[in-house]
Amino acid sequence: MKNNISFLLLTFMMLFMWLVAGAQQAEVDKDIAKYRKGELIVKAKRGEKVTIEQLSHEFWFGCAISNGFIDGSMSADDRRQYEEKFLKNFNSAVTENAVKWLSMERQQGQVNYATVDGMLAWTEKNNIPLRGHNLFWGIHKFVQPWLVEMNDEELRRTLQNRAETITKRYQGRFAEYDLNNEMVHGNFYEERLGPEITKQMAQWAHNGDPTAKLYLNDYDILTGNKLPEYMAQIRKLLAQGVPLAGIGVQGHLHTDTFDRGELKRALDSLAIFKLPIRITEFNMPGQRSKYHRDKILTMTPEEEALKAKEMIDYYKICFAHPAVEGILMWGFWEGANWIPVSSLYKRDWSPTPAAVAYENLIFKTWWTKSSSAVGRSGTLSIPAFFGKYKVTVNGKSQEVALDKKVGKVVADFTK
Structure with missing residues (x-):
């Protein structure tokens, strides 16, 4: 009986710690989305295909x-x-x-x-x-x-x-x-x-x-x-x-x-x-x-x-x-x-495993890459990590910088 109670207590503690860790991680992810992303806006003709490729981060990973x-x-x-x-x-x-x-x-x-x-x-x-x-x-x-x-x-x-x-x-x-x-x-x-x-x-x-x-x-x-x-x-x-x-x-x-x-x-x-x-x-x-x-x-x-x-x-x-x-x-x-x-x-x-984890974090999880078509409004807007981008519409490209101080950037292909 005592062993069963001890096992249940240990299981409860582990579950509690797992829930706390999960809540903390959710808060961290929420703050990353809030503080490390801005708005990248593309203006182009309706239906045109837009490819967005991040080139670098504004944040220093050094x-x-x-x-x-x-x-x-x-x-x-x-x-x-x-x-x-x-x-x-x-x-x-x-x-x-x-x-x-x-x-x-x-x-x-x-x-x-x-x-x-x-x-x-x-x-x-x-x-x-x-x-x-x-x-x-x-x-x-x-x-x-x-x-x-x-x-x-x-x-x-x-x-x-x-x-x-x-x-x-x-x-x-x-x-x-x-x-x-x-x-x-x-x-x-x-x-x-x-x-x-x-x-x-x-x-x-x-x-x-x-x-x-x-x-x-x-x-x-x-x-x-x-x-x-x-x-x-x-x-x-x-x-x-x-x-x-x-x-x-x-x-x-x-x-x-x-x-x-x-x-x-x-x-x-x-x-x-x-x-x-x-x-x-x-x-x-x-x-x-x-x-x-x-x-x-x-x-x-x-x-x-x-x-x-x-x-x-x-x-x-x-x-x-x-x-x-x-x-x-x-x-x-x-x-x-x-x-x-x-x-x-x-x-x-x-x-090392740390190298693989680092590269996956910086260049996959925290990296913006998108491909979609412009809607009827003629504007495409996506949340993107602050940094430099290459935006391509129908084979024509622009490089733009999404700056944290500004919060958004526009790539205009209508001119």
């Missing part, structure tokens, strides 16, 4: 670019595969290490611009917007010793030179920059030069490029652990008049799963600032998983399936949120990823 892809340290075959797979899967990018000051100028006065130049040349050739990560990074272990040894005045001049030189050299080429990375967790520059230094960094960056978009970027925010501190920091910087263009939140401080409620709560909380939010550094599984902690390099089929599910759920919650404008993986291939098992592709370039 990834970090490894230095090895640019600096020659990657084999020719891997570089070919890396380029092919990147262009197949991503529409935006971020510099993984190339712009970091420690990477560019380990020895004072010896600045490596070549990797950044090469990365920008490649992304511009392929029409991929690129984030510059990062102008400054005040975590103590990432500050070069030669900077620490400077007196305050010399340090201030050197910071100004760094900001102005980088933004002037690359004026208008980076889509945005992370201004001073991970300030919640450490800020050598503020400790040395006072609480106004972040505003001065922003001003110096704008001296070099007045149009530069400057983002914050930090970790352990989407878990909720450091959300209050980040919120307080954003309020303080805005009150100081720091020209923030957006909020960056990293996505790799979870384990092999994540807290759906905390992710949604964090995004809702950050949205009050009315600034664009980007998920800047995503890995699944994350930094607190056994895979990173114990350097585990393989997964069982069951673990691969869980990884794919968790990744898809994370993307869905972020895509459904109206304040989020993009999500960027922090590596997609085991040969160039700090958490290798979080990759879409194995070392030999074979796809």
Whole structure:
């Protein structure tokens, strides 16, 4: 009798959890339809056949670019595969290490611009917007010793030179920059030069490029652990008049799963600032998983399936949120990823189940493709994901952009 009761209770709990998950998924799908789709209108003669093909998303589905892809340290075959797979899967990018000051100028006065130049040349050739990560990074272990040894005045001049030189050299080429990375967790520059230094960094960056978009970027925010501190920091910087263009939140401080409620709560909380939010550094599984902690390099089929599910759920919650404008993986291939098992592709370039799930989500579920005839009104209207489209009527084509800010676009074939 006791066993029967236990079985019934377990069955009830599982059914309840399944119903809750189903309700949450329905809400996510509803929000995606509400916030990620607009109206694509085609004007043509009655009865004419219309084909609508999505070419790209407005939302950023991006990834970090490894230095090895640019600096020659990657084999020719891997570089070919890396380029092919990147262009197949991503529409935006971020510099993984190339712009970091420690990477560019380990020895004072010896600045490596070549990797950044090469990365920008490649992304511009392929029409991929690129984030510059990062102008400054005040975590103590990432500050070069030669900077620490400077007196305050010399340090201030050197910071100004760094900001102005980088933004002037690359004026208008980076889509945005992370201004001073991970300030919640450490800020050598503020400790040395006072609480106004972040505003001065922003001003110096704008001296070099007045149009530069400057983002914050930090970790352990989407878990909720450091959300209050980040919120307080954003309020303080805005009150100081720091020209923030957006909020960056990293996505790799979870384990092999994540807290759906905390992710949604964090995004809702950050949205009050009315600034664009980007998920800047995503890995699944994350930094607190056994895979990173114990350097585990393989997964069982069951673990691969869980990884794919968790990744898809994370993307869905972020895509459904109206304040989020993009999500960027922090590596997609085991040969160039700090958490290798979080990759879409194995070392030999074979796809993981997560790669298949990702492609199905972005390029099938979240992809608009339609073929129909114009009705008697001479107008065809369909809901479509924000992005670029090719519209064809009787062999004639137009390319149009369905912009989230506008909400609708018209392709007119009557003129």
